[in-house]
Amino acid sequence: MALLPFAACLMSLSCLAPAQPPASTLQLTTHDTANRIGSVVLTCEPAGGTHPKHDKACAVLQSAGGDFSRIQSRHQMCTLIYAPVDVTAVGTWRGKPVSYRMTYANRCEADRDSDDVFAF
Incomplete structure:
Protein backbone atom coordinates (compact mmCIF):
# COMPACT_ATOMS: atom_id res chain seq x y z
CA MET A 1 0.00 0.00 0.00
CA ALA A 2 3.01 2.33 0.30
CA LEU A 3 3.09 2.65 -3.50
CA LEU A 4 -0.47 3.99 -3.75
CA PRO A 5 0.42 7.69 -3.16
CA PHE A 6 3.33 7.37 -5.60
CA ALA A 7 1.10 5.83 -8.28
CA ALA A 8 -1.54 8.53 -7.78
CA CYS A 9 1.15 11.18 -8.12
CA LEU A 10 2.38 9.69 -11.39
CA MET A 11 -1.11 9.34 -12.81
CA SER A 12 -2.03 12.97 -12.12
CA LEU A 13 1.42 14.34 -13.02
CA SER A 14 1.02 16.76 -10.12
CA CYS A 15 4.31 15.69 -8.59
CA LEU A 16 6.40 16.53 -11.65
CA ALA A 17 8.34 19.79 -11.78
CA PRO A 18 7.30 22.32 -14.42
CA ALA A 19 9.09 21.81 -17.70
CA GLN A 20 11.98 24.20 -18.26
CA PRO A 21 13.03 25.17 -21.79
CA PRO A 22 16.34 23.59 -22.74
CA ALA A 23 19.31 25.85 -22.18
CA SER A 24 20.72 27.65 -25.19
CA THR A 25 24.46 27.45 -25.82
CA LEU A 26 26.19 29.04 -28.79
CA GLN A 27 29.81 29.29 -29.91
CA LEU A 28 30.19 32.69 -31.60
CA THR A 29 33.23 33.56 -33.71
CA THR A 30 34.46 36.53 -35.73
CA HIS A 31 37.30 36.63 -38.26
CA ASP A 32 38.48 39.77 -40.05
CA THR A 33 40.89 40.66 -42.86
CA ALA A 34 43.67 41.45 -40.37
CA ASN A 35 43.40 37.77 -39.38
CA ARG A 36 42.04 38.65 -35.93
CA ILE A 37 39.86 35.87 -34.61
CA GLY A 38 37.45 36.26 -31.72
CA SER A 39 35.53 33.47 -30.06
CA VAL A 40 33.13 33.41 -27.12
CA VAL A 41 30.53 31.10 -25.65
CA LEU A 42 27.05 32.51 -25.04
CA THR A 43 24.59 30.67 -22.83
CA CYS A 44 21.04 31.86 -22.29
CA GLU A 45 18.33 30.89 -19.82
CA PRO A 46 20.21 31.80 -17.67
CA ALA A 47 22.48 34.31 -19.43
CA GLY A 48 26.18 33.58 -19.08
CA GLY A 49 29.26 32.29 -20.81
CA THR A 50 32.32 34.26 -21.89
CA HIS A 51 30.42 36.84 -23.99
CA PRO A 52 31.16 40.29 -22.46
CA LYS A 53 27.56 41.46 -23.04
CA HIS A 54 25.77 38.16 -22.42
CA ASP A 55 22.63 39.73 -20.91
CA LYS A 56 22.06 41.99 -23.93
CA ALA A 57 23.01 39.28 -26.47
CA CYS A 58 20.50 36.87 -24.93
CA ALA A 59 17.79 39.55 -24.91
CA VAL A 60 18.45 40.30 -28.60
CA LEU A 61 18.28 36.62 -29.53
CA GLN A 62 15.18 36.13 -27.38
CA SER A 63 13.38 38.90 -29.26
CA ALA A 64 14.42 37.28 -32.57
CA GLY A 65 13.26 33.85 -31.46
CA GLY A 66 16.85 32.58 -31.71
CA ASP A 67 16.87 33.31 -35.45
CA PHE A 68 19.94 35.40 -36.32
CA SER A 69 18.38 36.50 -39.61
CA ARG A 70 15.52 38.16 -37.65
CA ILE A 71 17.73 40.35 -35.43
CA GLN A 72 16.70 44.00 -35.71
CA SER A 73 19.76 46.15 -36.44
CA ARG A 74 20.44 49.33 -34.50
CA HIS A 75 20.09 52.73 -36.13
CA GLN A 76 23.76 53.63 -36.44
CA MET A 77 25.87 54.95 -39.27
CA CYS A 78 29.00 53.06 -40.31
CA THR A 79 31.84 54.04 -42.61
CA LEU A 80 31.95 52.69 -46.14
CA ILE A 81 35.42 51.21 -45.60
CA TYR A 82 35.44 47.63 -46.84
Missing part, protein backbone atom coordinates in the same frame (compact mmCIF):
# COMPACT_ATOMS: atom_id res chain seq x y z
CA ALA A 83 37.17 45.38 -44.30
CA PRO A 84 35.07 42.18 -44.29
CA VAL A 85 34.25 40.38 -41.07
CA ASP A 86 33.01 36.79 -41.13
CA VAL A 87 30.82 35.73 -38.21
CA THR A 88 29.52 32.32 -37.23
CA ALA A 89 27.19 30.94 -34.58
CA VAL A 90 27.00 27.22 -33.89
CA GLY A 91 25.17 25.44 -31.10
CA THR A 92 21.61 25.11 -29.87
CA TRP A 93 18.80 27.53 -29.15
CA ARG A 94 16.17 26.04 -26.84
CA GLY A 95 17.19 22.56 -27.91
CA LYS A 96 17.15 23.26 -31.64
CA PRO A 97 20.39 23.21 -33.67
CA VAL A 98 21.78 26.55 -34.85
CA SER A 99 24.26 27.08 -37.68
CA TYR A 100 24.64 30.66 -38.90
CA ARG A 101 27.27 32.33 -41.06
CA MET A 102 27.39 35.88 -42.43
CA THR A 103 29.96 38.26 -43.89
CA TYR A 104 29.61 41.93 -43.02
CA ALA A 105 31.40 44.76 -44.86
CA ASN A 106 33.24 45.85 -41.67
CA ARG A 107 33.27 45.52 -37.88
CA CYS A 108 30.86 48.43 -37.40
CA GLU A 109 28.26 46.77 -39.62
CA ALA A 110 28.71 43.44 -37.83
CA ASP A 111 28.11 45.06 -34.44
CA ARG A 112 25.23 47.25 -35.70
CA ASP A 113 23.38 44.60 -37.70
CA SER A 114 23.67 41.97 -34.95
CA ASP A 115 22.76 44.54 -32.26
CA ASP A 116 26.03 43.68 -30.49
CA VAL A 117 25.60 39.89 -30.48
CA PHE A 118 28.95 39.73 -32.32
CA ALA A 119 30.50 42.64 -30.36
CA PHE A 120 33.35 40.95 -28.52
Whole structure:
Protein backbone atom coordinates (compact mmCIF):
# COMPACT_ATOMS: atom_id res chain seq x y z
CA MET A 1 0.00 0.00 0.00
CA ALA A 2 3.01 2.33 0.30
CA LEU A 3 3.09 2.65 -3.50
CA LEU A 4 -0.47 3.99 -3.75
CA PRO A 5 0.42 7.69 -3.16
CA PHE A 6 3.33 7.37 -5.60
CA ALA A 7 1.10 5.83 -8.28
CA ALA A 8 -1.54 8.53 -7.78
CA CYS A 9 1.15 11.18 -8.12
CA LEU A 10 2.38 9.69 -11.39
CA MET A 11 -1.11 9.34 -12.81
CA SER A 12 -2.03 12.97 -12.12
CA LEU A 13 1.42 14.34 -13.02
CA SER A 14 1.02 16.76 -10.12
CA CYS A 15 4.31 15.69 -8.59
CA LEU A 16 6.40 16.53 -11.65
CA ALA A 17 8.34 19.79 -11.78
CA PRO A 18 7.30 22.32 -14.42
CA ALA A 19 9.09 21.81 -17.70
CA GLN A 20 11.98 24.20 -18.26
CA PRO A 21 13.03 25.17 -21.79
CA PRO A 22 16.34 23.59 -22.74
CA ALA A 23 19.31 25.85 -22.18
CA SER A 24 20.72 27.65 -25.19
CA THR A 25 24.46 27.45 -25.82
CA LEU A 26 26.19 29.04 -28.79
CA GLN A 27 29.81 29.29 -29.91
CA LEU A 28 30.19 32.69 -31.60
CA THR A 29 33.23 33.56 -33.71
CA THR A 30 34.46 36.53 -35.73
CA HIS A 31 37.30 36.63 -38.26
CA ASP A 32 38.48 39.77 -40.05
CA THR A 33 40.89 40.66 -42.86
CA ALA A 34 43.67 41.45 -40.37
CA ASN A 35 43.40 37.77 -39.38
CA ARG A 36 42.04 38.65 -35.93
CA ILE A 37 39.86 35.87 -34.61
CA GLY A 38 37.45 36.26 -31.72
CA SER A 39 35.53 33.47 -30.06
CA VAL A 40 33.13 33.41 -27.12
CA VAL A 41 30.53 31.10 -25.65
CA LEU A 42 27.05 32.51 -25.04
CA THR A 43 24.59 30.67 -22.83
CA CYS A 44 21.04 31.86 -22.29
CA GLU A 45 18.33 30.89 -19.82
CA PRO A 46 20.21 31.80 -17.67
CA ALA A 47 22.48 34.31 -19.43
CA GLY A 48 26.18 33.58 -19.08
CA GLY A 49 29.26 32.29 -20.81
CA THR A 50 32.32 34.26 -21.89
CA HIS A 51 30.42 36.84 -23.99
CA PRO A 52 31.16 40.29 -22.46
CA LYS A 53 27.56 41.46 -23.04
CA HIS A 54 25.77 38.16 -22.42
CA ASP A 55 22.63 39.73 -20.91
CA LYS A 56 22.06 41.99 -23.93
CA ALA A 57 23.01 39.28 -26.47
CA CYS A 58 20.50 36.87 -24.93
CA ALA A 59 17.79 39.55 -24.91
CA VAL A 60 18.45 40.30 -28.60
CA LEU A 61 18.28 36.62 -29.53
CA GLN A 62 15.18 36.13 -27.38
CA SER A 63 13.38 38.90 -29.26
CA ALA A 64 14.42 37.28 -32.57
CA GLY A 65 13.26 33.85 -31.46
CA GLY A 66 16.85 32.58 -31.71
CA ASP A 67 16.87 33.31 -35.45
CA PHE A 68 19.94 35.40 -36.32
CA SER A 69 18.38 36.50 -39.61
CA ARG A 70 15.52 38.16 -37.65
CA ILE A 71 17.73 40.35 -35.43
CA GLN A 72 16.70 44.00 -35.71
CA SER A 73 19.76 46.15 -36.44
CA ARG A 74 20.44 49.33 -34.50
CA HIS A 75 20.09 52.73 -36.13
CA GLN A 76 23.76 53.63 -36.44
CA MET A 77 25.87 54.95 -39.27
CA CYS A 78 29.00 53.06 -40.31
CA THR A 79 31.84 54.04 -42.61
CA LEU A 80 31.95 52.69 -46.14
CA ILE A 81 35.42 51.21 -45.60
CA TYR A 82 35.44 47.63 -46.84
CA ALA A 83 37.17 45.38 -44.30
CA PRO A 84 35.07 42.18 -44.29
CA VAL A 85 34.25 40.38 -41.07
CA ASP A 86 33.01 36.79 -41.13
CA VAL A 87 30.82 35.73 -38.21
CA THR A 88 29.52 32.32 -37.23
CA ALA A 89 27.19 30.94 -34.58
CA VAL A 90 27.00 27.22 -33.89
CA GLY A 91 25.17 25.44 -31.10
CA THR A 92 21.61 25.11 -29.87
CA TRP A 93 18.80 27.53 -29.15
CA ARG A 94 16.17 26.04 -26.84
CA GLY A 95 17.19 22.56 -27.91
CA LYS A 96 17.15 23.26 -31.64
CA PRO A 97 20.39 23.21 -33.67
CA VAL A 98 21.78 26.55 -34.85
CA SER A 99 24.26 27.08 -37.68
CA TYR A 100 24.64 30.66 -38.90
CA ARG A 101 27.27 32.33 -41.06
CA MET A 102 27.39 35.88 -42.43
CA THR A 103 29.96 38.26 -43.89
CA TYR A 104 29.61 41.93 -43.02
CA ALA A 105 31.40 44.76 -44.86
CA ASN A 106 33.24 45.85 -41.67
CA ARG A 107 33.27 45.52 -37.88
CA CYS A 108 30.86 48.43 -37.40
CA GLU A 109 28.26 46.77 -39.62
CA ALA A 110 28.71 43.44 -37.83
CA ASP A 111 28.11 45.06 -34.44
CA ARG A 112 25.23 47.25 -35.70
CA ASP A 113 23.38 44.60 -37.70
CA SER A 114 23.67 41.97 -34.95
CA ASP A 115 22.76 44.54 -32.26
CA ASP A 116 26.03 43.68 -30.49
CA VAL A 117 25.60 39.89 -30.48
CA PHE A 118 28.95 39.73 -32.32
CA ALA A 119 30.50 42.64 -30.36
CA PHE A 120 33.35 40.95 -28.52
